[in-house]
Amino acid sequence: MLVAFSLLISILIIPSSYAHNHNEKSMADKVEIDGAWARATFALAKTGAAYFNMTNNSAESVHLKSASVSDNVAMMTEIHHTIMKNDMMQMQELEEGVMIDANQTVSFEPGGKHIMLMGLSGPLNKGESVEITFTFADDSSLTHTFNILDKRNNKGHMNH
Numbered sequence: 001m002l003v004a005f006s007l008l009i010s011i012l013i014i015p016s017s018y019a020h021n022h023n024e025k026s027m028a029d030k031v032e033i034d035g036a037w038a039r040a041t042f043a044l045a046k047t048g049a050a051y052f053n054m055t056n057n058s059a060e061s062v063h064l065k066s067a068s069v070s071d072n073v074a075m076m077t078e079i080h081h082t083i084m085k086n087d088m089m090q091m092q093e094l095e096e097g098v099m100i101d102a103n104q105t106v107s108f109e110p111g112g113k114h115i116m117l118m119g120l121s122g123p124l125n126k127g128e129s130v131e132i133t134f135t136f137a138d139d140s141s142l143t144h145t146f147n148i149l150d151k152r153n154n155k156g157h158m159n160h
Ligand SMILES: [Cu+2]
Pocket: 049, 080, 091, 092, 114, 115, 116
């Protein structure tokens, strides 16, 4: 009888703790994106870059793990940052993604962090837009529209 009783308790407890998690805001719900744009490319470009600010409006840190686009846009999407190596600017993938601390904004901007679109299926044309989906450590995700702008590359970041 005692065994049956404790089994019953664990059955009751597990679903209620799941229910509790569902009531909490997902990481995707805690962030806001602004200033989103992607750089227009020339006709035969195979890579493109996108920039934005991501603000964490919550009291807990948020872990952005990855970004993706439709296969129609590019084969691969990576989160990159830019480092100086031997006086040269180089890009590196941030394989673990990016942590955004409580109530902080992380800027993805030319010469710094950016979303890299690799294996473009066509050029990113000024005036059009591209949808980028962000996925967080809790598997929540959000999709944002990036307008394609023809901004000058003023930081000598040749690959972008
Ligand atoms: Cu890059």
